[in-house]
Amino acid sequence: EVQLVESGGGLVKPGGSLRLSCAASGFTFSSASMSWVRQAPGKGLEWVGHFNSKIDGGTTAYAAPVKGRFIISRDDSESTLYLEVNSLKTEDTAVYYCATSGLTHWGQGTLVTVSS
Amino acid sequence: DIQMTQSPSSLSASVGDRVTITCRASQGIRNDLGWYQQKPGKAPKRLISTASSLESGVPSRFSGSGSGTEFTLTISSLQPEDFATYYCLQNNSYPPTFGGGTKVEIK
Numbered sequence: 001e002v003q004l005v006e007s008g009g010g011l012v013k014p015g016g017s018l019r020l021s022c023a024a025s026g027f028t029f030s031s032a033s034m035s036w037v038r039q040a041p042g043k044g045l046e047w048v049g050h051f052n053s054k055i056d057g058g059t060t061a062y063a064a065p066v067k068g069r070f071i072i073s074r075d076d077s078e079s080t081l082y083l084e085v086n087s088l089k090t091e092d093t094a095v096y097y098c099a100t101s102g103l104t105h106w107g108q109g110t111l112v113t114v115s116s
Numbered sequence: 117d118i119q120m121t122q123s124p125s126s127l128s129a130s131v132g133d134r135v136t137i138t139c140r141a142s143q144g145i146r147n148d149l150g151w152y153q154q155k156p157g158k159a160p161k162r163l164i165s166t167a168s169s170l171e172s173g174v175p176s177r178f179s180g181s182g183s184g185t186e187f188t189l190t191i192s193s194l195q196p197e198d199f200a201t202y203y204c205l206q207n208n209s210y211p212p213t214f215g216g217g218t219k220v221e222i223k
Contacts, residue, residue: 035212044214044217045217097159102150106159107159109159
């Protein structure tokens with residue numbers, strides 16, 4: 001069974017940083033492209049970015065609102081995906097989900113609140 | 117970016133009703149469309165991929181159709197557990213984009 005467990009969210013001041021983690025199990029993580037998606041309170045879903053598997057080139061891509069501020073990385077030996085969120089703005093407040101290739105399977109999410 | 121216009125944004129229906137939700141893409145996306153169900157406080161769950169392929173374990177009352185720019189999610193007989201918010205997602209080209217959501221409420 002595919003399991004994705006996010007952690008690392010919390011309350012942070014504008015301009016601050018956090019590192020979110022997504023621990024994966026139940027599938028061959030190293031062969032999977034992985035994504036982050038976020039959802040602001042009471043709002044819809046927004047793709048944040050992805051990290052392709054090595055087989056698919058090991059490339060990353062980001063949504064325009066987060067490009068240059070967010071960094072996705074992965075540790076295939078630990079089956080873990082990361083999202084480093086920097087220069088945070090109040091509009092980055094959201095539940096952050098990790099998801100498998102094609103956004104098939106999702107974790108339960110971790111809440112990031114940006115507030116002074 | 118491809119814009120996904122989903123309608124209606126909300127609807128009220130009764131148990132047993134037939135419900136139809138529509139997504140329109142701003143340009144052709146072949147059949148690269150999925151439908152998701154999200155209940156309050158939970159992660160989205162994919163119901164349908166490639167416009168019409170039902171995920172394993174999803175009840176057959178859910179169906180999807182369409183290709184190109186017009187897509188439909190149909191619930192043939194609404195059940196109490198189907199009250200939720202539904203989203204479409206295009207993954208034809210980057211960035212993947214979601215529709216705005218349809219909240220299905222009890223009438």
